[in-house]
Amino acid sequence: MQFKGLHEKTLVIVKPDAVQRGLVGDIVTRFEKKGLKIVGMKMMRLDEAVLREHYSHIADKPFFPGVSNFMQHSPVVVLCLEGLEVVEAIRLITGITKARNAEAGSIRGDLAMSVACNVIHASDTVENAKSEVRRFFADEELFDYSKSEYEFVYIQDERESNR
Numbered sequence: 001m002q003f004k005g006l007h008e009k010t011l012v013i014v015k016p017d018a019v020q021r022g023l024v025g026d027i028v029t030r031f032e033k034k035g036l037k038i039v040g041m042k043m044m045r046l047d048e049a050v051l052r053e054h055y056s057h058i059a060d061k062p063f064f065p066g067v068s069n070f071m072q073h074s075p076v077v078v079l080c081l082e083g084l085e086v087v088e089a090i091r092l093i094t095g096i097t098k099a100r101n102a103e104a105g106s107i108r109g110d111l112a113m114s115v116a117c118n119v120i121h122a123s124d125t126v127e128n129a130k131s132e133v134r135r136f137f138a139d140e141e142l143f144d145y146s147k148s149e150y151e152f153v154y155i156q157d158e159r160e161s162n163r
Contacts, residue, residue, distance in 0.1 A: 009039065009142075010087045010123045011132035012094075014077040016070060018119035023111055024077050027120060030093060030107060031081055035153035040080035040133075040142045046071050054135060070116055078136045084158055087122075087129050094122045 012031070014024050031038070051068045052059050058067065083089060095106025099118040102109035112118045123129035133142075150159060 007082065008084065008086045008126065008129075009080055009082045009133050010090050010129040011121075011136060012079040012081060012090060012123075013121035013136075014079070015117070015119055015121060016072075016074040016076060017114075017117040018111070019074050019076060021111075021119075023119060026111070027107055028077075028079070031079070031090070034083075034089065034093060035149065036081045036083040036086060036089065037147045037150075038079060039082045039144070040137045041077065042137075042141065043075045043077050044136075045075050048072070050135065054132070067116060080133050080137055080142055084154060087124075087126050090122045091124065094120055 012027075014027050018024060018027060028038070028041075046054075048068060051071055055064065055067060058064050081090065093107060095102030095108035097108075097118060098115050099108035099112035100114070102112070102118075104110065107120055108118050123132050
């Protein structure tokens with residue numbers, strides 16, 4: 001039995017603080033244990049142009065240069081994850097932005113204390129996820145493949161309703 005994609009995709013950026021602290025594997029493992037499918041993953045350096053586009057909602061704020069400098073401090077790891085209602089699922093796993101107030105058990109609640117140094121970015125809506133995935137991944141960098149464990153992650157009617 002083959003289960004290709006449960007086609008909703010989202011973007012996650014493992015931020016420089018997580019890369020520097022050696023948390024990439026721990027973060028990726030949480031998504032895999034949840035049953036989400038990694039369809040794209042790469043390490044890259046972010047430049048000013050990409051950051052200005054990605055953070056366009058704060059690009060004119062006085063604190064943006066600090067955010068930009070932080071995000072360019074070291075490489076980041078970007079992931080495209082796929083699954084049923086994946087944007088919502090990732091937001092729950094990630095925890096709230098102000099990490100010191102994030103729920104225990106969430107990535108930020110367990111691994112971070114800061115608003116900016118909060119180890120991870122995750123798309124906040126399905127619409128933003130679509131544009132963010134396109135911003136960071138070319139079509140040929142995303143993989144459509146069968147994930148046999150979906151039989152044990154999603155019940156049959158969930159798998160079939162999302163084909």
